[in-house]
Amino acid sequence: MKALIVKFGQIGDVIMAIPAIHALHEKGFEVHWVCGKSVKPLLECYSWITPITTDDKGILFGKPVDRIRGILKLWREILFRRFDLCVTLYYDQRYRLLTLPAWAKHRISLSTQLRFTNLIAGRHHTDEYARIVLGIDDSCREQSAPPVSPDRLPPSPLPEKTALRRIVIVPGGVQHLVREQATGHLPAQTLRRWPIENFVELARNLADRNCEVVLLGGPGDEWIRPYFNDITAIDCIGTLSLPEVVSMCSASDAVVTHDTGPLHLAGLSNACLVGIFGPTDPATRVPRRPYTLGIWGGQGFACRPCYDGREFAPCTFNGCMHQVTPELVLEQIDILLSAKSRGVEILWRTITPESNLIPVTSVKQSERRN
Structure with a gap:
């Protein structure tokens, strides 16, 4: 099974979404993640994530020609590719255009119209992403899993400690x-x-x-x-x-x-x-x-x-x-x-x-x- 994830976002938003996507991976999904250039190096540290890089700043804030160019570049990456699940972790329906050329059996995106796809205010986003992505009933349940650490990090760039702390x-x-x-x-x-x-x-x-x-x-x-x-x-x-x-x-x-x-x-x-x-x-x-x-x-x-x-x-x-x-x-x-x-x-x-x-x-x- 293959899953296509769309989440550029700030660093914190991406990291809080990783536990839910990791749960998908543990269910047997091959994870392909559409991300921006800034978070790509981090996602590459997860051996089970295949990043698909796009110019998120150009698409969101560039001139019309830059936006079109960025979208077309992404479309070429996913054109006619088949996915069992496509998850777009945004409310703005325009983000759905980014995955338009991909064929997906099932699609999920955030929406304020339905409680099932709405991030409930006051709750940890890690819990909410897991509830929405995994289809968990919104009933009494334990809190989310801790952050998922990368499995292939570079060595620390700092020298050995010269002090106790x-x-x-x-x-x-x-x-x-x-x-x-x-x-x-x-x-x-x-x-x-x-x-x-x-x-x-x-x-x-x-x-x-x-x-x-x-x-x-x-x-x-x-x-x-x-x-x-x-x-x-x-x-x-x-x-x-x-x-x-x-x-x-x-x-x-x-x-x-x-x-x-x-x-x-x-x-x-x-x-x-x-x-x-x-x-x-x-x-x-x-x-x-x-x-x-x-x-x-x-x-x-x-x-x-x-x-x-x-x-x-x-x-x-x-x-x-x-x-x-x-x-x-x-x-x-x-x-x-x-x-x-x-x-x-x-x-x-x-x-x-x-x-x-x-x-x-x-x-x-x-x-x-x-």
């Missing part, structure tokens, strides 16, 4: 491609970011403990470097491929990031993971595997969460992210590392900063004074 921090990231192209600015980029000053303070505290600090980010994150000029750190900003990020995380002890692609890449590793959330609910996104923690800032805020599945609120100050302190993050890193070193398994969980809470109005006034 190696901690990776991700101060940048958080891109929202659709909003960027549509409006020319990135509200999600600032709303979901933990303040850079908090990352700097955390890095200083880790360095004072003689921990090895690693800066991780993409090619567009060069702006964070000056903030860490006086802190000894290994700079991996814009230098690693997606598979190398997973390998590097596995060669580290812990990763600290906000809600961005590296959060999900780190979820494929075996490092302890602390994710910092505010506008989005960590219970719907945090990788579900041991030694993973989501800290949800904004306790007491009526506006939390502000992401409705499509848009973020027109927020002028993300006080929810400011509520999470470096001290709390450091404390949780210690708890995870201590438990792992003693062989005590801690299942994934989410917490809120219950102590030292600051009302949103006070946070805003303090920020204005500064």
Whole structure:
């Protein structure tokens, strides 16, 4: 049996879809995945996935001639090919055009018209993709399987550790491609970011403990470097491929990031993971595997969460992210590392900063004074 999967998406969306597609593979399906150039290197690390690369940015945001060229190129790849199942993990019906030349016995695509094909708000996307793709009844059932790690990763690009602990921090990231192209600015980029000053303070505290600090980010994150000029750190900003990020995380002890692609890449590793959330609910996104923690800032805020599945609120100050302190993050890193070193398994969980809470109005006034 053959399955054709269409999912370009952000890194996190692709990774959260992999467990459902892996379940198809275990049922005997040969998996062919239409993906963008950015996630192809990661999907190639799964021996059971055959990527079909397309120019997703050109198709979505290019000039009309670029869109047509990209679609025709994909059509040539799948023309007259036969599949037992075609899964298009998008709501927009225009995505169905991408697989038009392929012959499929059964087709599935997302739709808001039917509950069966609608991603239910408030649920983890991994669960929902599995429910829709595998045809699971929407009744009482256990939560989804953990992330499926690649079975053929490159070696870690980092040298051997020179300290007892190696901690990776991700101060940048958080891109929202659709909003960027549509409006020319990135509200999600600032709303979901933990303040850079908090990352700097955390890095200083880790360095004072003689921990090895690693800066991780993409090619567009060069702006964070000056903030860490006086802190000894290994700079991996814009230098690693997606598979190398997973390998590097596995060669580290812990990763600290906000809600961005590296959060999900780190979820494929075996490092302890602390994710910092505010506008989005960590219970719907945090990788579900041991030694993973989501800290949800904004306790007491009526506006939390502000992401409705499509848009973020027109927020002028993300006080929810400011509520999470470096001290709390450091404390949780210690708890995870201590438990792992003693062989005590801690299942994934989410917490809120219950102590030292600051009302949103006070946070805003303090920020204005500064």
